[in-house]
Amino acid sequence: MERDGALEIPVIAANDARCKHLFDNRYGTGQSTLTAILATTNLLLAGKTVVVAGYGWVGQGLALYCRGFGARIVVVETDPFKGLEAASNGFEVRPMAEAALVGDVFLTGTGSIGILRREHFEVMKDGALLANSGNYAHEIDVAALSELAVEEREARLHVTEYVLSDGRRIHLLAKGALVNIAASDGHPVEIMDLSFSVQALSIHYLANRAAELAPGVHALPADVDEAIARARLDLLGMRLEEATAEQQEYARSWR
Amino acid sequence: MERDGALEIPVIAANDARCKHLFDNRYGTGQSTLTAILATTNLLLAGKTVVVAGYGWVGQGLALYCRGFGARIVVVETDPFKGLEAASNGFEVRPMAEAALVGDVFLTGTGSIGILRREHFEVMKDGALLANSGNYAHEIDVAALSELAVEEREARLHVTEYVLSDGRRIHLLAKGALVNIAASDGHPVEIMDLSFSVQALSIHYLANRAAELAPGVHALPADVDEAIARARLDLLGMRLEEATAEQQEYARSWR
């Protein structure tokens, strides 16, 4: 809209605030996805092989937290830098065709489409579990899975069991929708605290500065963004160092 | 009964099998306790200070898994060897009087009684969360907490909020009972698989060898115990090394 000159009022790109994007997908989606899967299935992660598709913020959180519960992680990535980061953090990096053969649990968080497909379902182990935390409902090709299955039933609340013609069973959580929202409570409340603070203070800022702000997209002022992070640290009982005058001077001259 | 000559049949001490005690409390209680807490409260662990009372199997699992979710851990222990192990694994070790001042979440898994008491409730931070995974209902002194409170209400399913006279709120999960059982599904199914295998094969062994076994307490034969572990490894897609003849000979001579 801004590019097209159609934005007649000042707005704030709340999603670009660091208190939003540095924390919600990595920590919020990571924890709530695991909680949803474990509460829904009552399965043990220790010793399992978990395939994490995508190593952006979402995938990083998932991989880290699954390892925290004793799972072995295989990361599927198309981007070589993210792939090398995943490897450098101790994770195996494999194409899905190989990962499909060894995974007990498959988590998608790529933001893309068609991540788990017919060719993968055809070779998965009996009992494989699939869940999505990424793009709304297109990361797992549910239609292909359904087509492949000879039987389909609700095994447990939010768990659909697909029985294939050779007897193997594949379990899909929340019908492939975002598992942490569809099968649980979504982001933890403290993550929402951060996001809502950004939104509320953005509106507060717009309301107070309406006169002086030009129409167009503005960033949340850094000091407001920082104030939210400081408030959260304070609540956690953590305390920052204050830069000395000498350090502030050094930082300025260095820049 | 055996000591008193009152045991007239052969029995197997199923709880001593390694497939039972090496896995259930550490991995099973650890994971299911966290799942119960997170699913019940929807709180974020990242950045929180979690106080873990007891560093036996249960506490080790809790500390490891909470750290896996980004919490800072403070361990409370009375045993100096366990305390030194906790410290050597990177955890702070503090008496409860100190831990009570900094904890956001308190988890008890000691197997003893009176771990969280009036003197601790009196100094806890507003919003402190208490849960028990240890001894049935006596690790948290719920009576003392109730006595101290001026108000008491169900804040959420399985969460009781105690409001103290100075306005601080303390949240107790599952009324102090075992949180992974009272507020969730208990041990993950694969942990139960191991335990039930031990019990079923113990009965099978007793039934088959009834004639030759003397009355008294027997151990599950090592090869049966091992067969269960091997079956589980197999299911996980893991494979053991076989000792060479030379290595077996070396092991014998060394003993």
Add this chain to the structure above:
Amino acid sequence: MERDGALEIPVIAANDARCKHLFDNRYGTGQSTLTAILATTNLLLAGKTVVVAGYGWVGQGLALYCRGFGARIVVVETDPFKGLEAASNGFEVRPMAEAALVGDVFLTGTGSIGILRREHFEVMKDGALLANSGNYAHEIDVAALSELAVEEREARLHVTEYVLSDGRRIHLLAKGALVNIAASDGHPVEIMDLSFSVQALSIHYLANRAAELAPGVHALPADVDEAIARARLDLLGMRLEEATAEQQEYARSWR
């Protein structure tokens, strides 16, 4: 130079390549700093409290690797977002005045100056160990430490012991210079492989495209940068997923 119109040839900003900045400080400085400290001192990290000043790439690597060896970490940061990230990864965040009281080991990696000062030396524990992996020689105020000491001696190669008037001893590594370079071999060879590849291929690119490149600062083309990451992954035995035509189309439309 470019801004001032003084750059008469095309150059490549090799340091901006992702194969350079994503890996060298975090993994290279992290590992080589620890190796230098442990090889130089033969001290045990398990159970120690390590204070990490700065939570940029260098500090993140140091904190992660020290925790890997069983240390408890206290992070000192002035930036609220980095501080909240440190907390979210399970580290305590404290001002140096508090951290100075509890640290066994102090590591600086801020890129700033005057991080460890007289006021901190005055309250440190007997036997505190100081090392710098950040800004060349100004993160630790060595002059102030020397002035405070009543005795100064080489305790071990690359370890200077300062004895204070009250008998406390503070140990400084490599005289406050970059410890991984001054007391060890610097970055691991594979990190240098990445950096040298970036530099060599930058020169190769400049030489081949000299005619068509305008004077000024250019970025290393993404496909060259990617080729280096791919080569490293290949050497590690890791394999990437290839995006399907459908996924590539989706990515384009989404952008």
Add this chain to the structure above:
Amino acid sequence: MERDGALEIPVIAANDARCKHLFDNRYGTGQSTLTAILATTNLLLAGKTVVVAGYGWVGQGLALYCRGFGARIVVVETDPFKGLEAASNGFEVRPMAEAALVGDVFLTGTGSIGILRREHFEVMKDGALLANSGNYAHEIDVAALSELAVEEREARLHVTEYVLSDGRRIHLLAKGALVNIAASDGHPVEIMDLSFSVQALSIHYLANRAAELAPGVHALPADVDEAIARARLDLLGMRLEEATAEQQEYARSWR
């Protein structure tokens, strides 16, 4: 000697003290082995596949610390319980014949013999690195490696390079001897503090109680063992909880 009636004086089994065996192999050998390898080779662990043979105390320390540095771990074990523990901690478990194909670094800590053999050398990747932290010099079959090589040279201090007929190179550290002793300073000093404390206090106890102790093997009294652990915790700034009278009574009745 005791069994044969040949022990004419009281002795203490110092090695059975908990301050000795709970800490030296796991933490001491683990850290000093890594330090030796990294200081000797200057190689990066992040992204490497490390094969750890044996998952006793030594192997557990090695696997944990290598993962701490970003390596992917493959554990080789013959014991099904240890194998299942390794898997439950997130490590892959494979026979050496498979692990030999994927490892970049091979660490032996089994206490047995002939762990890395001709058949493994024959399939290892070019550049594989071998080091031993277990049984003195028999875990790696150096004679077979030497026989297989067409060339043998000191690539770097403590690193022998074996060139095989197909051009692949295998690097052996410290000629297969204990790498943390032969190529570095052995156990960290604090581990030796614990061991020497056990030994010194054992002698002190024997000297003071000579009159009342019968000839034979005695255990270090638990309170002496505990006093050492308490002293170490104190030095680390850690503090234990004291059991209440009520808890002590409960513990007694429960036993």
